[in-house]
Each structure stands twice: as structure tokens, then as C-alpha cells.
Amino acid sequence: MNKIRVIARIDVKNEHAIKGIHLEGLRKVGKPNKMALDYYKNGIDEIVFMDAVAAYYDRNSLSELIQNSCSDVFIPITVGGGIRTIDDIKDALKSGADKVAINTKAVQDPEFINHASKIFGSQCIVSSIEAKEIGENKWEVYTDNGREPTGLDVIEWARNVEKLGAGEIMLTSIDKEGTKKGFDVNLCQMVSNQVTIPIIASGGMGKSSDSVKLIKHANVDAIAIASVLHYKLESVQNIKSSLTENKIRVRI
Amino acid sequence: MNTELKAYYGLPKEVKFCKKCVISNQRPSSTVEFKNEKGEKKKVINFNEDGICSACVYHDEKETGIDWDDRDGKLRVLLDKFRSSDGSYDVIVPGSGGKDSAFTAHILKYKYGMNPLTVTWAPHLYTDIGWKNMQEWMHTGGLDNILYTPNGILHKEMTKNAFHNLLHPFQPFIVGQRIIGPAMAKRFGVKLVMYGENQAEYGNSIEENTNPIMDMDFFSSDDALSMKFGGVSMKEYIDMGHYTKDDFAPYIAPEKQDLIDAGIEVHYLGYYLNWDPQECYYYSVENTGFQANPVRTEGTYSKYSSIDDKIDPFHYLTTLIKFGIGRCTYDAAQEVRNDKITREEASYLVDKYDTEFPDIYFKEFLEYIDSTEDEFWETIDKHRSPHIWKKVDGVWMLRHTCSSTGTDD
Amino acid sequence: MKIAVIDYGIGNVRSMLSAFENQGAHVILTRNKEEILESDGVILPGVGAFSHGMESLNKYSLVEVIKDYIETNKPFMGICLGMQMLFDESEEFGKTVGLGLISGSVIRLPTADTKNEKLPHVSWNELNFKSSKWSGTILDGIKEGSDMYFVHSFVAKPDNVDNILSITEYSGYKFCSSVKKGNVYGCQFHPEKSGKIGLKIINNFIRMCEK
Numbered sequence: 001m002n003k004i005r006v007i008a009r010i011d012v013k014n015e016h017a018i019k020g021i022h023l024e025g026l027r028k029v030g031k032p033n034k035m036a037l038d039y040y041k042n043g044i045d046e047i048v049f050m051d052a053v054a055a056y057y058d059r060n061s062l063s064e065l066i067q068n069s070c071s072d073v074f075i076p077i078t079v080g081g082g083i084r085t086i087d088d089i090k091d092a093l094k095s096g097a098d099k100v101a102i103n104t105k106a107v108q109d110p111e112f113i114n115h116a117s118k119i120f121g122s123q124c125i126v127s128s129i130e131a132k133e134i135g136e137n138k139w140e141v142y143t144d145n146g147r148e149p150t151g152l153d154v155i156e157w158a159r160n161v162e163k164l165g166a167g168e169i170m171l172t173s174i175d176k177e178g179t180k181k182g183f184d185v186n187l188c189q190m191v192s193n194q195v196t197i198p199i200i201a202s203g204g205m206g207k208s209s210d211s212v213k214l215i216k217h218a219n220v221d222a223i224a225i226a227s228v229l230h231y232k233l234e235s236v237q238n239i240k241s242s243l244t245e246n247k248i249r250v251r252i
Numbered sequence: 253m254n255t256e257l258k259a260y261y262g263l264p265k266e267v268k269f270c271k272k273c274v275i276s277n278q279r280p281s282s283t284v285e286f287k288n289e290k291g292e293k294k295k296v297i298n299f300n301e302d303g304i305c306s307a308c309v310y311h312d313e314k315e316t317g318i319d320w321d322d323r324d325g326k327l328r329v330l331l332d333k334f335r336s337s338d339g340s341y342d343v344i345v346p347g348s349g350g351k352d353s354a355f356t357a358h359i360l361k362y363k364y365g366m367n368p369l370t371v372t373w374a375p376h377l378y379t380d381i382g383w384k385n386m387q388e389w390m391h392t393g394g395l396d397n398i399l400y401t402p403n404g405i406l407h408k409e410m411t412k413n414a415f416h417n418l419l420h421p422f423q424p425f426i427v428g429q430r431i432i433g434p435a436m437a438k439r440f441g442v443k444l445v446m447y448g449e450n451q452a453e454y455g456n457s458i459e460e461n462t463n464p465i466m467d468m469d470f471f472s473s474d475d476a477l478s479m480k481f482g483g484v485s486m487k488e489y490i491d492m493g494h495y496t497k498d499d500f501a502p503y504i505a506p507e508k509q510d511l512i513d514a515g516i517e518v519h520y521l522g523y524y525l526n527w528d529p530q531e532c533y534y535y536s537v538e539n540t541g542f543q544a545n546p547v548r549t550e551g552t553y554s555k556y557s558s559i560d561d562k563i564d565p566f567h568y569l570t571t572l573i574k575f576g577i578g579r580c581t582y583d584a585a586q587e588v589r590n591d592k593i594t595r596e597e598a599s600y601l602v603d604k605y606d607t608e609f610p611d612i613y614f615k616e617f618l619e620y621i622d623s624t625e626d627e628f629w630e631t632i633d634k635h636r637s638p639h640i641w642k643k644v645d646g647v648w649m650l651r652h653t654c655s656s657t658g659t660d661d
Numbered sequence: 662m663k664i665a666v667i668d669y670g671i672g673n674v675r676s677m678l679s680a681f682e683n684q685g686a687h688v689i690l691t692r693n694k695e696e697i698l699e700s701d702g703v704i705l706p707g708v709g710a711f712s713h714g715m716e717s718l719n720k721y722s723l724v725e726v727i728k729d730y731i732e733t734n735k736p737f738m739g740i741c742l743g744m745q746m747l748f749d750e751s752e753e754f755g756k757t758v759g760l761g762l763i764s765g766s767v768i769r770l771p772t773a774d775t776k777n778e779k780l781p782h783v784s785w786n787e788l789n790f791k792s793s794k795w796s797g798t799i800l801d802g803i804k805e806g807s808d809m810y811f812v813h814s815f816v817a818k819p820d821n822v823d824n825i826l827s828i829t830e831y832s833g834y835k836f837c838s839s840v841k842k843g844n845v846y847g848c849q850f851h852p853e854k855s856g857k858i859g860l861k862i863i864n865n866f867i868r869m870c871e872k
Contacts, residue, residue, distance in 0.1 A: 074854060
């Protein structure tokens with residue numbers, strides 16, 4: 001089995017890092033570049049920058065942020081939020097991102113994933129899926145930062161994006177994110193059983209044991225964590241030690 | 253500037269927008285709702301000579317001019333005066349279990365050691381998320397609650413009249429809501445009523461902020477029969493033959509003197525603590541099991557504000573029709589003041605969402621007010637003030653917007 | 662002292678440039694023949710499809726330039742796709758011809774096709790010795806078992822085992838994760854994305870160019 005990647009997810013609004021709950025709320029938690037650098041120095045494996053308000057303002061504006069991080073953070077950087085055109089992807093990669101995360105545009109126009117992965121390669125294209133529980137073992141796909149329901153079933157959509165050429169899936173539980181009450185293990189388990197591309201589980205981590213529980217029960221490849229780091233509930237080191245103690249391999 | 257255009261409700265003829273937030277000078281301040289008459293002139297939010305609204309001015313004062321430690325001290329002194337030692341309730345917290353009342357009740361109990369009784373004046377029609385949050389308030393938040401639901405037949409009829417006569421469907425609701433705090437205080441022998449936000453946060457006159465005890469005129473009526481609901485007096489409802497005075501009990505305010513004699517005091521927590529509605533959201537999620545609306549609330553970008561009543565969107569629709577400002581304007585203005593978004597962003601959001609029609613509960617609303625769609629639109633269009641709306645190619649458009657993209661801008 | 666990163670429209674060049682600058686090198690991004698040949702070290706970056714990569718190199722007439730540069734014996738490093746293109750050919754999308762600078766071919770990573778081992782191989786994974794140690798190479802001073810960042814679905818299979826610098830295991834299969842032939846190096850992983858250890862590798866390369 002792969003080493004589990006521990007990824008810091010930093011939601012951004014203008015020059016601030018923010019952290020919401022259920023993808024709502026704009027509480028400021030720090031400066032994104034500084035946070036990325038701190039986490040990098042403490043051993044985080046990757047950084048994801050999400051533009052939290054791209055959906056509101058029909059824009060995306062993280063290029064400067066990424067360029068800055070690129071000069072002192074030497075681990076993979078993914079950027080998402082408002083990626084709508086091939087040029088958006090080009091700009092993101094040119095600014096220094098290694099991968100882009102796409103949600104709303106892909107739901108509106110699934111061929112976009114196919115097209116983008118042919119031009120830039122699958123390894124560059126992360127399908128970002130926001131999932132809201134609507135029944136037992138049923139989740140609905142949301143777009144626009146957790147605001148607009150789509151009527152799509154998450155599991156079917158996950159299978160679809162794999163067929164279209166996405167390299168990875170970042171799966172965010174809207175119900176759990178920001179709550180620090182643990183991942184939606186059931187969601188991750190059900191999706192990981194149905195796809196063969198790597199899955200990044202996002203949303204809900206509050207303490208080290210949450211990640212252990214998730215990985216023991218769901219075949220995910222990485223975890224994207226936010227509140228637990230931004231509110232300094234656990235350090236990167238503690239989280240990794242805890243995984244190692246539980247026989248889960250990580251990069252030291 | 254076209255001054256020949258008539259302005260309904262005695263609203264200011266010139267439409268202006270606050271330079272700091274996005275509220276307009278058409279925003280009404282709180283009224284004595286049970287005296288609310290058809291065609292009455294509205295008192296509106298004040299703008300100073302720099303074009304800044306009083307809510308923003310108040311907010312700036314809050315940021316710099318207030319010693320919050322001192323205010324916290326004052327709060328503790330106040331609470332010490334009322335705290336019970338025999339297990340009885342010592343503070344009434346009116347609210348629906350939304351973020352503000354959830355925060356207020358929980359913090360009074362768990363940080364300040366009070367024994368609150370929360371009282372809820374029932375929404376017209378609970379949304380699923382509203383009901384869930386209300387229950388969680390008790391089950392997860394660890395609080396006691398009384399839910400008071402008034403006679404639905406009367407409530408619907410009053411709301412129908414309020415919609416058609418005043419284009420203010422919430423008017424009867426507000427009468428009951430304002431009364432329930434002090435009424436329950438009297439009934440339970442509790443002397444302290446604590447609300448959350450201070451109305452001055454939204455632009456009511458500044459003097460109210462420096463005097464935390466609310467003007468008792470808001471909820472006392474010495475002559476119940478002259479109280480108006482939907483522009484129709486209680487006496488008229490009774491004379492029409494369907495109701496007796498008993499049916500109006502939930503709406504009849506306690507006698508002012510009785511309240512004074514009982515030593516009842518009404519306060520706003522927002523006077524004593526540095527109030528931030530978005531932080532109330534975070535607090536209530538973390539402490540009382542609150543959950544945001546699963547979808548974006550219609551007419552705005554947010555998910556956490558005012559989500560428990562299916563009729564609520566129609567309140568905001570009517571503010572849009574009468575004053576030119578919808579739910580998004582209110583939400584965005586608040587977030588600008590609390591430094592969550594910039595004015596430019598607020599302006600963009602208002603353009604995007606303010607005029608969105610609330611489709612989801614439209615049918616239920618029509619049923620509730622027993623009206624057809626045609627009747628609905630006829631009333632709506634009758635209330636469009638000419639100084640705010642212009643019909644262009646058969647479509648109603650705003651003459652002025654906060655982004656200066658109205659027909660007359 | 663000048664290091665050239667070849668610009669053929671592919672790869673995360675900004676990170677590459679940042680990483681080299683971070684380690685004190687004077688680095689330029691170029692596809693100009695003279696600038697490349699005059700440099701003291703050359704990097705061939707790249708991600709994505711082999712055929713697309715070769716097409717782009719051909720489009721900018723860089724194939725001969727690279728071959729001419731290699732003849733000078735100055736240090737050269739191909740990264741990820743850049744390493745794969747050093748070889749004779751790839752089986753991705755049918756057979757495509759590579760630069761032919763190192764003998765061997767590029768094949769799809771054989772995985773056990775179970776749910777546990779997915780493609781692309783996206784993870785931090787360990788570098789291990791083949792037979793020779795690493796001193797004097799770009800991996801000088803790197804501890805065996807160090808984790809580097811990989812993201813790929815194809816791997817190179819050198820014909821000559823002496824060209825294999827490090828081995829990495831994925832899905833029960835041991836593949837070649839870096840190569841060396843004289844002063845020509847290739848890394849399947851991304852040193853510019855592998856934290857402090859990756860920067861050390863880049864530093865080693867810079868030191869080589871200074872000689």
C-alpha cells in the first residue's frame with residue numbers, strides 16, 4: 001500500500017486564509033503563504049489552496065498566492081475554486097501549481113475534464129467532489145462551494161469523472177467539514193470501492209485518531225486537513241506519528 | 253435626479269446607498285408594529301453628511317470607542333442581580349434556535365451561570381432545517397424551551413391581510429414575537445428578558461444603543477381593541493364575526509404598568525458583548541448542534557441566516573418591492589460592517605442575488621395566504637414605488653442600485 | 662555559472678526555477694540553441710504523455726540540440742517525463758520514439774490491478790540502492806529509503822543495469838526511479854517537489870555543474 005499523503009487544505013479569500021463550517025462562514029485564520037510555509041517546514045506532504053469565494057464573484061484570483069508559495073514551498077501544490085476554462089488551468093500551472101481541482105465547471109460540462117486531461121495530462125486534473133448526505137448511503141453532489149444541489153449521485157459521478165480522465169478525486173463531506181468531528185468514513189468507503197484512481201478524503205478531522213479510523217476503514221490515498229491544523233489542535237508531526245504507531249505508512 | 257417621481261410611504265425621494273456598506277436610505281427602522289397602518293410614513297435609517305449610514309457609524313464606534321471589558325463587567329453586575337439561587341428560571345431568552353438566540357441562551361447558561369428559559373414564537377411554517385436546529389438547541393445545546401404556536405386560522409388571515417394591505421406579511425408575526433419575551437417573563441415570574449442583537453446594529457436610532465433598556469412602547473398597548481393586524485383592527489376582526497377577543501390573547505401586550513410593577517427589564521446581549529453574527533454561527537455549530545441551510549438561501553449568498561421559516565423569503569421579497577433592497581443587501585451589509593467582505597464584493601453579490609425570486613416555497617406561501625398567483629402579483633405591483641421601480645419593455649427594473657447600474661444611474 | 666531549463670511548453674517550470682534559485686543557482690528558462698549549448702548544466706522537465714513531449718521537442722527543434730549538448734559531457738538531468746524521453750521508445754499510445762540517449766524502453770507500470778494499487782502512482786515513495794552507492798552522483802549524501810514525490814503511470818526499463826541509480830517499489834514491482842549514464846541523469850520523481858531532500862539533490866547537481 002502507498003504511503004498515505006497528509007495534505008494541508010487552505011481555503012482562501014483575497015489575502016486571508018479562512019475557515020468555515022459546512023463550507024459556510026469566512027472566519028479569518030491567518031496568512032495563506034505563511035501557513036503553507038509553516039506546514040511545509042513541519043513535514044506536510046502537499047498543499048491545496050482553494051479559492052473559497054470564486055463561486056460568488058465569478059472570478060479566480062490565486063495566481064499571485066501560488067507564485068509566492070512556489071518560491072519557498074517545495075512540495076506539490078494544487079489549486080482549486082473557479083477553474084472554468086483551459087486558460088484558467090494554463091494560468092494556474094504557469095503560476096506554479098502542479099494540479100488543479102475542478103468541481104462546478106465539470107458538473108456543468110463533464111467533457112471539460114476529458115478535454116483538460118488530454119491537454120495537460122490526468123495527473124494534473126483533480127476532480128473536486130462536494131458531497132452532502134441525503135439518505136442512507138446516498139450522497140448528492142453540490143457545486144459553488146457547497147451551495148447549489150445538482151441532483152447527481154456522488155458515487156455515479158465519481159465513476160464518471162474517472163472515465164472522463166481525472167487523475168485523482170478530492171472528496172469533501174459538506175456535513176463533516178469544519179466540524180472537527182471526524183471524517184465521513186462511510187462516504188469515503190463507498191466511493192473508494194467504486195473507483196480506481198487515488199482519493200483524497202477531505203472534511204472533518206479534529207484529532208489524530210480521526211485519520212487512523214478513516215484509513216483503517218476506507219481505501220483512501222490521502223487526507224486533506226484544515227481545521228485541525230489552522231486551529232492548532234494537532235501538529236503535522238503528531239498526526240504522522242499517530243498514523244505510524246497504527247501501522248499506517250507515511251513519509252517521515 | 254428626477255424629483256417628479258412619487259415616493260410611496262413617505263420614503264426619501266432621492267435613493268442613496270451608504271458609501272461603506274450597501275444599505276440604502278430607504279431602509280425602514282423598527283416601528284411599533286401593532287400600530288402599523290396602511291400608507292403610513294416610514295421612519296428610515298439615517299445617513300450622515302459623509303453619506304455613511306448610522307449602522308456603519310455605530311459599528312465604527314463599536315470598534316474603537318467601547319471598552320468591552322467594562323461592558324462585560326456591567327453584564328456580570330446585571331446578571332448577578334437576577335441570578336436565581338433556588339433553581340428557578342432567571343432569564344427569558346426569546347428566539348427560534350437560530351444562530352443568534354442559540355448563542356445568547358447557551359452563553360448565558362454555560363459561561364455566565366444563568367438559568368435561562370428559551371421561548372419561541374413559532375415560525376409560520378417551519379422549514380426542515382429550522383425544526384432540526386430548534387430541536388438540537390435543546391438536545392445538544394442543553395437548554396429548556398417553550399414553543400408557543402398561535403391559532404393558525406387567525407394567524408393566516410392576519411398574514412393575508414398584512415400581505416395585501418401593507419405588503420408586510422410578517423407584521424402580525426412581529427407583534428407576537430415582540431411580546432412573547434416580556435409576556436413569558438411575567439407568566440413565569442422572571443424579571444430579566446435578554447435578546448441577542450441590538451437593533452442599532454442595523455441602523456435604528458443611535459440613542460437606543462446607549463440605553464440598553466428598550467423603550468417599553470414597543471410592546472405595551474393600553475387599548476387592545478385598537479391594535480392593528482394587517483392594517484385591520486382587532487375590533488374589526490371581531491365585528492366581522494369569526495373571532496372573539498380570546499383568540500387574540502397571544503398578541504395582546506401585557507399592560508405597561510404591570511410590567512414595570514413586576515420589575516421586568518429587557519436587555520440586549522449585543523450591548524454587552526462585541527456582537528458578530530457570523531461568529532454566532534460558528535459558536536452555535538460548535539455548541540448547540542446548529543447546521544447551516546443545506547443549500548444557498550434564495551435571494552442571498554449565505555446559508556446561515558434566518559432559515560427557519562418558509563414565509564421568510566417573502567418578507568425579503570416585500571422589502572425589495574417596497575424599498576428596493578432584498579435579503580442579499582441585508583446580509584451583505586452586515587458582513588461588510590463586520591469585515592468579512594468588502595463593499596465591492598457586497599455590491600457584486602447584491603447585483604447577483606438580491607432580485608432572485610423565492611421559488612422554493614412560493615406555492616406554500618400562496619396557500620398560506622389563500623391567494624392566487626394573479627392576486628399575489630397584483631398586490632406586489634401596486635406597492636412598487638415609482639421612485640424605485642421603472643418598467644422597461646414590460647420588465648420591472650430598479651432605478652438605482654448600489655453598484656450604480658440601475659436604469660436611472 | 663549558468664543552468665538552463667529547457668522550455669518546450671511542458672512541465673511545471675516555475676517550481677523548477679524556484680528550486681534552483683533557492684539553492685543559489687543562476688538559472689534560465691530557454692529553448693534557444695546557443696543558450697542551451699553554452700550552459701554549464703541543463704534540465705529537461707516534463708509531465709504528461711511521452712508522445713506529446715517528443716512532439717513538442719521536435720516542434721522546437723530541440724532534439725538535435727539536446728544530443729549536441731550531451732556530447733559536451735556537461736551535466737544533464739531529465740525529470741519525470743524528461744527522464745523517460747532519454748530512452749529509445751515508449752509503449753504509451755502505441756510506440757513512440759524517444760531521444761535514444763540511454764538504451765531501454767518505457768512501459769506502463771505493472772500493477773496488481775487490485776483496489777489497493779492505483780494508477781497513476783501518486784505518492785511519496787522510497788529510493789533504494791541498486792548495486793552501487795550514490796556518492797559522487799546527484800544522490801550524494803541522500804539516505805537510502807528517503808521519500809521522494811512520484812506522479813506517473815509509466816516507468817523506464819534500462820537495458821543496461823549499470824545505468825540504474827535507484828530502485829523504488831510500487832504494487833510489488835520494483836522499478837527504476839533514477840538513472841545515470843556518464844553525466845546524464847534522470848529522475849522519475851520530482852526533486853523540485855520533494856521538500857528538503859529534493860533540494861539536496863538539486864544542490865548536488867548544481868555542485869556538479871560548477872566543476
